[in-house]
Amino acid sequence: MPFTRLPIPVDGVQHLDDPFRAVLDTIPALLWITDAAGAAVYINRRWLEYTGLSEGEALGWGWTVALHGEDRVRLTSYWQSLLASGESGKIEARLRRFDASYRWFLFSAEPLHDASGGLAGWCGSVTDIDDRHLAEEAARAAERDLRLILDNVPALVTTATPTGAIDFANRQLLDYVGASLEDLQDWPQFIDERDRSMMIERWAHSLESGEPFAAEFRLRRADGICRWFHATAVPVRAPDRSIVRWYVVVIDVDDRKRVEDALRQSEAYLREVQRLSCTGGWRYDIAADLVESSPEIKRVYAIQPGEDTSRPPFWFGRIHPEDRPRIEAHFARCLREKTEYRATYRIVLPDGAIRFQYAVGQPITNEAGELVEIIGAQMDMTEHWLATIELERASEAVRDLQMKMSRAAHIATVGELAGSIAHEVNQPLAAVVANAHACLRWLAAAPPNIDRAVEAAQRIADDGKDAGEIVRKVRSLFRRAPAEKVPLDLNEVVREVLLLVDSSPARQSVLIETGLDPDLPMLWADRVQLQQLLLNLMLNALEAVESITDRPKHLTVRSSRAENGDAILQIADNGIGLHDPEAAFEPFFTTKEKGMGLGLAICRSIVAAHSGTLSAARNAGAGTTFTIRLPLQADTSS
Amino acid sequence: MTIDRPIVFVVDDDVRIRDALASLLASVGFDVVAFASATEFLGAEKPDAPACLVLDLELPDIHGLELQKDLAEREAPPIVFITGHGDIPSSVKAMKAGAVEFLSKPFGDEELLSAINAGIALDRSARLKRAERAELTCRYERLTPREREVLTFVVGGFANKQTADELGTSEITIGVHRGQIMRKMGARSLAELVRLADKLGIRPHQSP
Numbered sequence: 001m002p003f004t005r006l007p008i009p010v011d012g013v014q015h016l017d018d019p020f021r022a023v024l025d026t027i028p029a030l031l032w033i034t035d036a037a038g039a040a041v042y043i044n045r046r047w048l049e050y051t052g053l054s055e056g057e058a059l060g061w062g063w064t065v066a067l068h069g070e071d072r073v074r075l076t077s078y079w080q081s082l083l084a085s086g087e088s089g090k091i092e093a094r095l096r097r098f099d100a101s102y103r104w105f106l107f108s109a110e111p112l113h114d115a116s117g118g119l120a121g122w123c124g125s126v127t128d129i130d131d132r133h134l135a136e137e138a139a140r141a142a143e144r145d146l147r148l149i150l151d152n153v154p155a156l157v158t159t160a161t162p163t164g165a166i167d168f169a170n171r172q173l174l175d176y177v178g179a180s181l182e183d184l185q186d187w188p189q190f191i192d193e194r195d196r197s198m199m200i201e202r203w204a205h206s207l208e209s210g211e212p213f214a215a216e217f218r219l220r221r222a223d224g225i226c227r228w229f230h231a232t233a234v235p236v237r238a239p240d241r242s243i244v245r246w247y248v249v250v251i252d253v254d255d256r257k258r259v260e261d262a263l264r265q266s267e268a269y270l271r272e273v274q275r276l277s278c279t280g281g282w283r284y285d286i287a288a289d290l291v292e293s294s295p296e297i298k299r300v301y302a303i304q305p306g307e308d309t310s311r312p313p314f315w316f317g318r319i320h321p322e323d324r325p326r327i328e329a330h331f332a333r334c335l336r337e338k339t340e341y342r343a344t345y346r347i348v349l350p351d352g353a354i355r356f357q358y359a360v361g362q363p364i365t366n367e368a369g370e371l372v373e374i375i376g377a378q379m380d381m382t383e384h385w386l387a388t389i390e391l392e393r394a395s396e397a398v399r400d401l402q403m404k405m406s407r408a409a410h411i412a413t414v415g416e417l418a419g420s421i422a423h424e425v426n427q428p429l430a431a432v433v434a435n436a437h438a439c440l441r442w443l444a445a446a447p448p449n450i451d452r453a454v455e456a457a458q459r460i461a462d463d464g465k466d467a468g469e470i471v472r473k474v475r476s477l478f479r480r481a482p483a484e485k486v487p488l489d490l491n492e493v494v495r496e497v498l499l500l501v502d503s504s505p506a507r508q509s510v511l512i513e514t515g516l517d518p519d520l521p522m523l524w525a526d527r528v529q530l531q532q533l534l535l536n537l538m539l540n541a542l543e544a545v546e547s548i549t550d551r552p553k554h555l556t557v558r559s560s561r562a563e564n565g566d567a568i569l570q571i572a573d574n575g576i577g578l579h580d581p582e583a584a585f586e587p588f589f590t591t592k593e594k595g596m597g598l599g600l601a602i603c604r605s606i607v608a609a610h611s612g613t614l615s616a617a618r619n620a621g622a623g624t625t626f627t628i629r630l631p632l633q634a635d636t637s638s
Numbered sequence: 639m640t641i642d643r644p645i646v647f648v649v650d651d652d653v654r655i656r657d658a659l660a661s662l663l664a665s666v667g668f669d670v671v672a673f674a675s676a677t678e679f680l681g682a683e684k685p686d687a688p689a690c691l692v693l694d695l696e697l698p699d700i701h702g703l704e705l706q707k708d709l710a711e712r713e714a715p716p717i718v719f720i721t722g723h724g725d726i727p728s729s730v731k732a733m734k735a736g737a738v739e740f741l742s743k744p745f746g747d748e749e750l751l752s753a754i755n756a757g758i759a760l761d762r763s764a765r766l767k768r769a770e771r772a773e774l775t776c777r778y779e780r781l782t783p784r785e786r787e788v789l790t791f792v793v794g795g796f797a798n799k800q801t802a803d804e805l806g807t808s809e810i811t812i813g814v815h816r817g818q819i820m821r822k823m824g825a826r827s828l829a830e831l832v833r834l835a836d837k838l839g840i841r842p843h844q845s846p
Contacts, residue, residue: 423696423722427652430722430743434658437747441665449665456661463654 030105030126032063033112036119038083047126052098068094068102075107086111086119092129103130156229156250158184162243164207173250178222192218192226203233210235210243216253227254271295278380284312284361285373286335291315300357300380302349320346320354338363338371344381356381424470428463435459484526485610490567490630491516491559493527497534498557501542510545510553517560520567521632525610533606533614536599537571537626544575544623551622565632566612572625581616581624644758645687647715648672649679649705650694655720655743659692662747668754676700680708688715688765690738690757692750695721695728703728706735713768716757720745774838780822788815792828793835794842804843 024031025045033042039060048055051066058066067075071093082089088110094102109124150157156173160166166184174180177190188196195217206213213233218226233248271294274280280297284290290310301318303309312331319327323345334341341361346354361376439456442449494516501512523530538555545553556572578584585600600616607614612630619625646668648659656672663670669687673679676697691714695702706717719732719740729740738760739753781789791801791812798812805812825831835842 426722426743428654430720430745431652431654431658433744434655434662434747434750438658438662438665441662441747445665452661452665456658459654459657459661463658466654 031123032126033121033123035121038079038122041121050097051095066096068096070094079109082109082111083122092133095126103128104133105129154252156252158248158250160233160246160248162207162235162245164203164246167245176219176221190220192220194218206233206235207246213248216257219250227252228257229253275299278383280378281376282361282378283373283375286371297378300355300378301347302351318347318349320348322346334361334363334374335371338365341374341376356385425467428466428470431463432460432467435463484528485524486527487522487524488527488530490520490523490525490530490569491518493530493534494557494559494569497531497538500535501538510542510555512555512557515556515558520559520561521565523567523630523632525630529606529609533603533628534569534571536603537628540599541571541573541575541624541626544573544577546575548575548622562629567630567632569628569630570625571628572619572623574619574621574623577618577623578616581618584616585614642762643669643687644762645669645671645685645689646754646758647679647684647689647691649674649676649691649697650720651675651698652694655694659750662750663754666751676702676705679705688758688762690754690761691715691717692754693717693719695719695732696723703731703735706732706737710735713764716760718750718753718757720750771837774823774834777823777834778838778840781819785815785819785822788812789819789823789831789835790840790843792816792819793832793840794844796843 024042027044028046029044030047030050031042031044032040032047034040040058040063043055043058043063047063048058051058051063053063053066056062064072064076075091075093078089078091088108090106090108092104092106095105096102106127106129107124108127109122111119112121112123114120151171153170153172156176157168157170158166158173159168166181166187169181169184173184177184179190184190188200191199195215199215199217202213202215205211212235214231216228216230219229220226229250230253231248231250233246235243236245236247238244274294274296278296278300280300281294282297283292285292289312291312291314293309297303298309301309301315308314316324316328316331327343327345330343331341333339340363341359343357343359345357345359347357348354358379358381359376360378361374363371364373364375366372435456439453439460442453442456494514498512498514538557541555545555551574554574556570558570558572560568560570562568585604604614607628607630610630612628614626614628616624616626646663648656648663648670650656650659650672651674653674656674660670660672671682673682677699679691691709693702693705697705700708702719702721709717716736716738717732718738719729720743721728721740722743732740738757739749741749741753778786787805788801791804796804798809798816802809802812820826820831823831823834825834832842
């Protein structure tokens with residue numbers, strides 16, 4: 001109601017003619033006029049009727065009693081500010097109705113000017129806006145609620161304009177990425193680079209086509225950690241089908257994703273374990289009469305794609321005919337008695353190959369105690385079985401070898417014997433020497449201690465006798481060496497001894513060449529003595545080549561048959577050689593620092609005991625060749 | 639210290655060797671005690687005199703090298719090994735473990751006697767060192783705990799003033815402690831005290 005100029009003085013309103021007043025009073029609006037100081041000089045009837053105030057009560061500042069207590073100060077101070085500035089203004093406030101209820105009104109005020117342009121007073125209207133106000137309030141509350149919901153749903157929510165500009169993001173989203181709504185305009189920066197281009201492409205496609213969007217991707221959190229999310233976006237359309245807005249919901253699926261990954265991984269492990277252990281899993285559903293089997297079983301049974309393996313007869317059909325009746329009966333009994341199934345059997349593959357199987361099954365019953373299914377495992381034991389056979393063979397070889405070694409241990413005592421002979425002889429010898437020195441010293445003393453010297457001399461005699469006794473014992477020991485003659489293969493003895501020699505450290509750098517005549521007939525000889533003989537000669541030969549450095553160390557062992565049928569064995573080395581080979585057979589002849597010089601003497605006596613000959617000869621090049629010659633039919637009487 | 643007449647222990651299971659060696663060693667003036675086994679030797683009362691042990695490598699009860707190892711942990715006399723086998727690895731082991739000599743039977747008298755004399759000389763100086771050490775320990779034990787504490791400062795080169803500051807006492811008190819320490823330890827100079835402390839394995843106090 002824009003009055004700018006009043007044709008009459010403000011204070012003249014009260015005195016207006018009734019017809020004019022009647023007009024103002026009948027206008028269906030609440031009107032008022034004040035003087036320049038703001039005191040009401042006229043309030044129309046509608047105003048008075050609404051508030052239930054009398055004109056006397058309302059005029060001046062009396063009308064303010066009808067204002068809502070919470071609005072009064074706000075409105076009056078606003079009114080004062082208009083009075084001070086002389087500008088028009090509007091303000092909302094609640095006004096009490098005659099029935100003491102309040103409604104919202106819009107108070108508007110306009111300054112009035114007199115003819116000379118000075119401020120004459122104010123006029124204004126009061127419009128009922130209660131319905132609108134309530135509607136707005138409700139809308140605001142609804143929005144607050146919505147906002148509250150959006151900010152608290154366990155999801156990231158965002159909306160976008162039809163062109164893809166982000167115009168809203170809930171608190172969860174902003175908190176998660178740790179950024180503002182403006183930062184979100186460049187949303188790809190928050191997406192893991194592995195998923196970034198895919199997301200941009202898909203989003204662009206949806207914006208263009210209007211098709212809903214769904215994708216899983218990794219979203220980087222404020223702390224830099226990426227988690228898996230599932231995003232869905234749907235467009236909201238206007239009645240003309242044009243897109244108004246995109247609504248996007250993003251849900252954290254990281255935990256689910258991890259569980260899925262772990263599950264996939266563990267399934268992969270299980271498959272791998274099944275494959276590695278050659279173990280498969282199976283399940284027989286009794287009611288449906290169906291068999292399920294794992295890939296490993298199918299692999300072992302060489303199942304072709306497309307083969308129907310779902311019925312028990314298929315599986316029984318693969319069992320070796322010899323094992324089938326037994327296994328079928330056993331399986332049937334397990335079904336009947338609900339007992340554990342455990343079986344070992346062979347299967348025949350389509351190509352005829354036989355494989356060994358070990359199967360176990362556990363009966364599963366329902367609450368009523370009825371058998372529902374059997375769950376089982378199946379292991380391919382073929383390799384294991386083959387290995388067992390191999391092992392059996394190997395341990396036989398080991399046992400054989402052990403037997404040979406125990407015989408060899410017997411042989412080794414020859415060396416030890418020599419050592420202990422040395423010790424036995426050395427003991428009295430050391431005593432003889434010490435006693436002799438003592439004797440001399442007692443005699444040399446001043447005065448000479450004859451008694452002690454005699455004692456010492458007596459001990460010398462005793463010890464000397466002891467030493468002689470030892471030598472005598474040793475002699476008889478060798479003379480009495482008992483021979484147990486059996487038919488044996490000389491080549492085999494050679495091979496046994498070579499096995500022993502192999503463990504000698506001196507052997508390592510020596511090339512040993514063998515040339516054994518396979519047609520050598522059986523000998524009649526003592527195995528242990530022959531082994532002693534060969535071992536002794538071979539160890540000698542190894543020692544002979546040990547110190548040479550100017551040529552490869554070389555040993556040759558050769559067996560052959562002489563024209564008269566005798567067996568001949570030659571052991572040749574390219575070592576230091578003997579000056580006089582025949583002298584080497586003399587007892588106590590030795591080229592070694594620690595040797596006793598008995599080895600070759602013993603060797604010759606062994607050969608002699610077999611009616612054979614042992615000779616040595618210098619090689620044309622370097623080294624020595626020892627030749628053993630043994631008659632095939634030695635005297636069996638010895 | 640009693641009479642300083644050296645003694646030779648002979649351990650060999652062969653009576654012929656025992657008798658011969660006893661006679662030979664007696665002929666040059668040694669006291670000889672012979673045992674047939676390691677156990678016998680270990681169980682015997684041994685006189686307090688410089689000694690040498692002539693030990694057979696191959697004894698029936700305990701191997702000579704084993705016995706040598708056992709004896710190394712005690713204040714046992716030096717060892718001269720004798721053996722009828724005389725293998726090189728054993729002799730290397732024995733010598734490494736501190737044997738005086740390793741003789742193969744039969745051996746000459748001069749070899750044996752010079753080895754025994756060397757062993758006795760070694761034992762004599764070891765015994766002297768032990769006695770000296772025992773005497774020092776005895777002296778050190780006469781120090782009060784406080785004096786032992788001050789000792790570490792004195793041999794660490796700390797002046798009385800510094801020591802007093804460190805230990806929170808007066809310079810005069812430290813001076814008194816110092817005098818007591820020198821007297822009880824029988825040291826005539828600081829240098830001697832430092833030497834004695836070093837022999838006792840006392841660690842000088844380090845500047846903080």
